[in-house]
Each structure stands twice: as C-alpha cells, then as structure tokens.
Amino acid sequence: MIKLKMVLSGTIFFVVLTNQVFAQTKYNSILSLPMALPDEKTINISNLPKISEWYQSCKRSEDIKNKSDWGFCSAYLYAVMQHHYDTSLKKCPNISVQEVLNAVDKEALEYQEMYSKPAKGRDGKLIEGARTYQPNTIYEWNRPAFSVLSSVLEKECIL
Numbered sequence: 016m017i018k019l020k021m022v023l024s025g026t027i028f029f030v031v032l033t034n035q036v037f038a039q040t041k042y043n044s045i046l047s048l049p050m051a052l053p054d055e056k057t058i059n060i061s062n063l064p065k066i067s068e069w070y071q072s073c074k075r076s077e078d079i080k081n082k083s084d085w086g087f088c089s090a091y092l093y094a095v096m097q098h099h100y101d102t103s104l105k106k107c108p109n110i111s112v113q114e115v116l117n118a119v120d121k122e123a124l125e126y127q128e129m130y131s132k133p134a135k136g137r138d139g140k141l142i143e144g145a146r147t148y149q150p151n152t153i154y155e156w157n158r159p160a161f162s163v164l165s166s167v168l169e170k171e172c173i174l
Contacts (some may be wrong), residue, residue, distance in 0.1 A: 035173035064091070066163040067156035070119060073112055088112060095164040099172060118167045123155040130155075 035117055058099055076085035092115060130152045134145035148154065 062145075063127050063159045063161065065156065066119065066123075067159045067165070069160040070116065070156075073116055082168040093162065094163065095161060095168060096172075099165060099168045103169070103172075105172050107168060110171060114169060115164070115171070118171055119163065122163065122170075123169050126158075 021052050036122060069088065072084040073079045073088035076146050089112065092112065127146065131146040131148040134142045134147045
C-alpha cells in the first residue's frame, strides 16, 4: 500500500512538474508548488450551491443518519458567518440553524412578493399557487446560497 502511494504521488508530482505553468522552476516538495489561480473570469453561478440545495441539506440533517448533510449545512453557514464578520465586523449572536432557516423562509417570501405577481389564466382568474416573475429574475429558491445567506445575516446579526 505504501509503495502504491509513493508511485501515485511520484506520478502526480511528475505530471505537475511537466505542466508548462510549473516547469520553469525546481521544487523540493509537492507542498512548495504554487497554486495556479484561474484567470479573472466571471464566476458561473450555476456551479455554486443554490439556496434550495443548502436549505434541503439542512432539513435532511435533522435525521442523524445524514451526517454529510449536517457537515455541508453547518460548514457553509460558518463560512458565510465568517465572511459577514470579515466584511462588517459584526458578530452574530448565538443563532441556531433553525433560526437561519426560518429567516431564509421569510426572506424567500419577501423576494417572491417583490419580484413576482400572482399568475392569471386566459379567463382572467387567478391561478392558485402560480406566479409570474419579472423578466431576468431568478426564482427565489434558485439564487446562490451564499448571497441569500449573506443578506439574511445582515438582518439577523446586528451586534
């Protein structure tokens, strides 16, 4: 097993060193390799977790069998809280995940009221449960989780 690890890490080290980005300099260790940062490009928000994914992960984590969901839910929230503190220097009071989930529900309703209106059928009657959104508007549960949680924490963390 150890020999296999050495062969694999040696292979990876060789592949990295033959890459044009890293081939210019000698490196003593894999840890001394510089990180290749991506070019300045617009981040594709479709790759980021949606608020619905984060929310469902937190809801599923109530079952003790779903430890990975709890890890994703809590770690992502901690990252947003850390970012909130770093940018605003405001600490959050002792806030539970359930309180954040409730605040996300409330924020989603506010967003829905602001950016959509009840849908009407051809006969002019309201269609129950259907809404019409403004053009170029992301549905409330398809927005990036980080920005939604950041705005929720701005309202909740006032210290």
